[in-house]
Amino acid sequence: MGFEMEQTDQLILDTAQRLFADHCGADVVNATENGTEPTRLLNAIFEAGLPLAWVPEAAGGVGGSLALGFNLIRKAAGFALAAPLAETMVANRVLAESGLEMEASWTVLVFDGGPLPTLADGKITGLVENAPVYPGVARLVVPVSDQGIIRIATFVPDTLEIEHRESLAGESRARIQLNKASPLELSPVVDGMSEHGLMQFCALVRACQIAGAMEKMNELTVAYVKERQQFGRALGKFQAIQHKVADSAGESALANAAVEQAVRELSEHPRPFSGSADSLLSVATAKVVASEAAGTVSRLAHQCHGAMGFSYEYPLQQYSRRIWSWREEYGSEFYWSERIGLAVAEELKHSAPGQNDGRVWEIVSR
Amino acid sequence: MSETIRFNFPAPVIDDSVDRLRKEVRAFLQEEIRNGGFRPVTDCWCSGIDPEFSRKLGQRGWLGVTWPKEYGGRELSALHRYVITEELLVAGAPVHAHWIADRQSGPLILATGTEEMKRTLLPRIAAGECFVALGLSEPESGSDLASVRTRAYPVEGGWEITGTKLWSSGAQICQYMTVLARTSERDDKKRHEGLTQFLVPLDSPGVSVRGIRDMSGVEHFNESHFEQVFVPENAVLGSVGEGWTQITSELALERAGPERLLSTFVVLEKAFLQAAATMNGHQATVMGGMLARIRALRAMSLGVAALLEQGQYPEVEASLVKDLGTRFEQDIIERLREFWPIQLKQSFGDDLHYLLADSLLRQPSFTLRGGTNEVLKGIIARGMGLR
Ligand SMILES: Cc1cc2nc3c(=O)[nH]c(=O)nc-3n(C[C@H](O)[C@H](O)[C@H](O)COP(=O)(O)OP(=O)(O)OC[C@H]3O[C@@H](n4cnc5c(N)ncnc54)[C@H](O)[C@@H]3O)c2cc1C
Numbered sequence A: 001m002g003f004e005m006e007q008t009d010q011l012i013l014d015t016a017q018r019l020f021a022d023h024c025g026a027d028v029v030n031a032t033e034n035g036t037e038p039t040r041l042l043n044a045i046f047e048a049g050l051p052l053a054w055v056p057e058a059a060g061g062v063g064g065s066l067a068l069g070f071n072l073i074r075k076a077a078g079f080a081l082a083a084p085l086a087e088t089m090v091a092n093r094v095l096a097e098s099g100l101e102m103e104a105s106w107t108v109l110v111f112d113g114g115p116l117p118t119l120a121d122g123k124i125t126g127l128v129e130n131a132p133v134y135p136g137v138a139r140l141v142v143p144v145s146d147q148g149i150i151r152i153a154t155f156v157p158d159t160l161e162i163e164h165r166e167s168l169a170g171e172s173r174a175r176i177q178l179n180k181a182s183p184l185e186l187s188p189v190v191d192g193m194s195e196h197g198l199m200q201f202c203a204l205v206r207a208c209q210i211a212g213a214m215e216k217m218n219e220l221t222v223a224y225v226k227e228r229q230q231f232g233r234a235l236g237k238f239q240a241i242q243h244k245v246a247d248s249a250g251e252s253a254l255a256n257a258a259v260e261q262a263v264r265e266l267s268e269h270p271r272p273f274s275g276s277a278d279s280l281l282s283v284a285t286a287k288v289v290a291s292e293a294a295g296t297v298s299r300l301a302h303q304c305h306g307a308m309g310f311s312y313e314y315p316l317q318q319y320s321r322r323i324w325s326w327r328e329e330y331g332s333e334f335y336w337s338e339r340i341g342l343a344v345a346e347e348l349k350h351s352a353p354g355q356n357d358g359r360v361w362e363i364v365s366r
Numbered sequence B: 001m002s003e004t005i006r007f008n009f010p011a012p013v014i015d016d017s018v019d020r021l022r023k024e025v026r027a028f029l030q031e032e033i034r035n036g037g038f039r040p041v042t043d044c045w046c047s048g049i050d051p052e053f054s055r056k057l058g059q060r061g062w063l064g065v066t067w068p069k070e071y072g073g074r075e076l077s078a079l080h081r082y083v084i085t086e087e088l089l090v091a092g093a094p095v096h097a098h099w100i101a102d103r104q105s106g107p108l109i110l111a112t113g114t115e116e117m118k119r120t121l122l123p124r125i126a127a128g129e130c131f132v133a134l135g136l137s138e139p140e141s142g143s144d145l146a147s148v149r150t151r152a153y154p155v156e157g158g159w160e161i162t163g164t165k166l167w168s169s170g171a172q173i174c175q176y177m178t179v180l181a182r183t184s185e186r187d188d189k190k191r192h193e194g195l196t197q198f199l200v201p202l203d204s205p206g207v208s209v210r211g212i213r214d215m216s217g218v219e220h221f222n223e224s225h226f227e228q229v230f231v232p233e234n235a236v237l238g239s240v241g242e243g244w245t246q247i248t249s250e251l252a253l254e255r256a257g258p259e260r261l262l263s264t265f266v267v268l269e270k271a272f273l274q275a276a277a278t279m280n281g282h283q284a285t286v287m288g289g290m291l292a293r294i295r296a297l298r299a300m301s302l303g304v305a306a307l308l309e310q311g312q313y314p315e316v317e318a319s320l321v322k323d324l325g326t327r328f329e330q331d332i333i334e335r336l337r338e339f340w341p342i343q344l345k346q347s348f349g350d351d352l353h354y355l356l357a358d359s360l361l362r363q364p365s366f367t368l369r370g371g372t373n374e375v376l377k378g379i380i381a382r383g384m385g386l387r
Helices: A007-023 A026-033 A039-047 A066-077 A085-098 A195-227 A239-267 A277-310 A316-326 A333-349 A359-364 B016-034 B051-059 B078-091 B096-112 B115-126 B243-254 B265-278 B281-309 B315-336 B351-365 B373-383
Strands: A106-109 A118-120 A123-131 A137-146 A149-155 A161-163 A174-181 B132-135 B151-155 B158-169 B176-182 B195-201 B207-212 B221-232
Touching (some): A066 A085, A123 A137, A333 B281, A359 B265, B016 B078, B051 B096, B096 B132, B158 B176, B176 B243, B265 B315
Parallel strands (some): A106 A137
Antiparallel strands (some): A118 A123, B151 B158, B158 B221, B207 B221
16 A cells, blocks of 8 residues: 555545445546536545545544545546645635534635735635636635635635636635635634645645555556557567556655655644645655646656557546646645755755755755 | 556655664765865756765765675665665666666575675665666667567587667766677567576676767767677576566666656755745746645655555556656746746856756656556556557
8 A cells, every 4th residue: 555554544445435436436536527417426525525635533523634535635636636636625624623513515725825814803715726716616725825824714706706627637726805705704813724734734745645546557557558459469468568558657656755754744743734845855746747647647658558558538538637737736846856956055055155065965864 | 347446555654764874974975075075967967977986985874785794785775776766766866887786686585696796786786886778779779678679599518799879878988788689589479588687797898888968968878789798607697598587577667766757856955945035926837836746746656656565566556656757857947948048058156057958958858767657557457458
C-alpha cells in the first residue's frame, strides 16, 4: 500500500475502493461530464462518510490521519472520480480547524492560490477562480484575509455572482466575484493557518491526484499492450513499447515517492495548514515531480494506445485531461521549481562566505 | 489488472546514530577539503582514485560498516552505510579505490566466500588496504553477460583460468579481481548455467593488467589477460555453476545506491553557491527544479534501501532508480550549460568550470556502467509482465 496506514484506515480504503468500482465506471465519468448527475455515486460517498475522513472525531468526523485522506484522494483519482471529494474533504478539515460547524451537504473549498478575498466591515470582496461549484454543492468555504490574518467565511452558492467554467476535464472551475458579499458565517481568526499553508496543502492534494491518475494510466497501458496484437504478436512484446512502458512506470514511481515523502513530512506537523519552510521543500518537490510526470506519462500512454486512446469512449482520456489541468492548479512545476530555487538561494545568501560548502546538500537532504 | 504497477517507497527508519554518523563524516570531509586533503571531483566514485584516502576512511571505521565485527565490520545497518556513501559522493571525495570492494565484493565474499577468505580479506577491505576489481565484461560480452568466453578448467588442486576481461574499473590498483568464467561447455538452451565466479589474486603468474584511458583522460578502467592462471579450489565464490544467480542478485542490490543519482551533485552544489547572490526567476526555476528531482530520486533510493532492510528483493524498483537517476545525472550538466557554457579544456582555476567540463566528458558512462539503461528497462518491463 502507499503511506503507512492503520488497520481501520485500511478498512475505510477498502470500502472506498468497492464503492468507486461499483458506482464510478468510465461510463459514469463520461455521463457526468455530459450533464447527468452521478446521484448514486454521490449518495454512496456521503453514506460512507468519506467527506469527513479528515475531520477529527470530536468534531463529528472520521478522525482519519493525513495519510488516510491522501490515500483516499489518490484512490479516487484512480477512478477519475466524478465528484469533488477531495475539495470537500479539504473544506471540511478547514471548517474543523476554524471551529465552524460541519454540515451534511456538499461543501467545497473556494481557494485558488491567488490573493485571498478581504474582509472589511463584515463584508467580503475579492475574486476567486477555479472554484469547484458543482451542481449540488450547498456550501462554499472561503478563506479570507482579515488584515493579513485568516478567517473562514461560508456562503450559499445561490447568493453569489458565479460564472460557471470547466477544467479541460469538465470539472467545475467557477469564477466567483465577491462584491461586499455578506457571509453566512464568519469564523474567528484561525490559528496555525496561512495562505502559504493552504497553498501547500492544496498543491499536495493535486500532486496526489496526479499520482493516482498516472497509476491508473499505467494499468490501462499495460493491459492494452498485452491485449492488442499487431504483426502477429502483442504490442507489449515489442521492445520499443516495453521501453515506453518502463519510462512511464519510472515517472509514475518517482511521483509516488515524491508525494509520499511530502505526506510524511506534513504528517509531522500538528498544523497541516501552517506552511512551514520544511514542508515547502517537500510539497514543492511533490508538485514539481508530479506535474512534470503528467506530461511524460500522458504522452507515453497515448502513444502506446494508438488511436484507441484518442477516442472519447476509451477511459484513458479522462485521466490525461485531468492531469493536464491538475498540473497547472495550485502552482505548476515551473512555479514550485522557482519557489525552491529562490528559497535555497535566499538561505545561501544569509550565511557567511566560506560557510556555504555543502549547504545545498544539507538543505536537500533535510 | 496488474498490482505490480504500484511501486511503494517506504521511509527508512533514521535514528540518531545515523544522523550523528552523517555529521561526523560531513565534518571530516569539510576538514579534508580545507586542509587540501583532496580536491573535489565529479563522478568521484569512478574518477577519484586515491588509496591513501581510502585508508583514511578505513581507519575511521567507515568501510565495511555492515559486516560482522569478527570480519572487521561494525554490524551497523545498511542505512549507516548509505549515509556514509552519500556524504562521500556529494563532497566529491576520491573514493574509487575501495568503492567496489566495500559495495560489492565484500558482501559477495561474505555471502559466498570460504571462512579463510572472510578472515583474511574482509578486515583488510574494511581497513581500506585491499581493493577488488570486477571481472565481468569482455571484448565480446557486454550486456549479454552470459556469453562470456573466459574459461576455467579443473586441474589438480584447483582451476586454470584463461581469457580476457575488459573495462574493469580500478584493476591497476586492486589486489584481487572477481572473475566470471565458464566452467562447463555452453549449452544454448541453458545459457545461464555453467558459470562460476572466482576470486583471483592479480599478482598470480599469467595475469597481465593494462590501463585504458577513457575519453575524459583518466586511466581508470583496464583490460586484463588471464593466461592459464592457476587458482586453488577455495578461490571459487559460492558453488561451481551458480555464478549467474550470484551476479544477478549482486547487481540488483547495487543498482539503487546513491551513486546512481549523485555522481554530478557536486557540480550542482557549486553552481548554486555561485548563482545564489544574483539568482533571477528563470534561473531559480531551472535550478530549483533540479533540486526537486534530486529529492524525489533520493526518496526512491532510500525507499529501496528500506525495502532491502525489510528483507525484500525490490529488483524492479532498484532498476527504476538507476534508470531515472543516471539519466538525471546527465541532465544536470545539460541544463547547467544554459548558464555556464562548457567549451574550453582548461579551467584556469575556475572550479565550477572544471567540474562541469569533467562531468560532460564523463557523463556518457553513467547510463552504461553496471548494466545499461536499455537492459534496465527490459528488467522493468519484465516486472510489469510484458516479457
Ligand atoms: C565507466 C565504466 C566502468 C565500467 N566498469 C566495469 C567493471 O569494473 N567491470 C566490468 O566487468 N565491466 C565494467 N564496465 C562495463 C559495463 O558493464 C558495460 O559497458 C555494459 O555492461 C554494457 O556493455 P557494452 O559496453 O559491451 O555495450 P553493449 O552491450 O555492446 O551495448 C551497446 C548498446 O547496445 C544496447 N543493447 C545491447 N543489448 C541490447 C538489447 N538486448 N536490447 C536493446 N539494446 C541493447 C546497449 O544498451 C547499449 O546502448 C564499465 C563500463 C563503464 C562505462
